[in-house]
Amino acid sequence: MTPSWRKPFGMFMILALILVWVVIVASFSGWVGRWHPLVQALFYVVTGLVWIAPLKPLLAWMETGRWR
Template identity: 55%
Template sequence: MVGAIGRQPAFRSLGHAHGRHSYREKLDQPMSHPNPPPPPTWRKPAGMFMILGIIAVLAWIIGSQSDVIGGWPIWMQAIVYLFLGTIWIAPLRPLLLWMETGKWRE
């Protein structure tokens, strides 16, 4: 025989009562920012195009040398392509700094 041992009575509350104001009403109110974000500058899109330009130029240079690199042993090709595939990251730090602050150095 199965009994009601361990079951809670049906009339017991399962949590706190619903608040006076619903969550949706709080979302409908405009949020106030103590420090509004600054307006976007022209440096961000310009920096983005500069990054894409750097990648395109390096890809063209590396691609134009593929005949020479293709004749090397596979292990040497792997090292060269890993190095050349990550070299485009080097100019990103000053470029991203310029995009954010307008200065090339900290």
């Protein structure tokens, strides 16, 4: 069996997704920093979990070559 290029490329895409998401969320830090600390915590918990949603199809593609 020959190794698939999808897994290394998929790992790169996961790292790129995390990097882009961190930059987007961090760009809101000045604005979010003015909020009440509990609202800030909720914001960061939600944004800390939202980036996981695109991983399921990406991981499926890495394993099978199909997006579904």
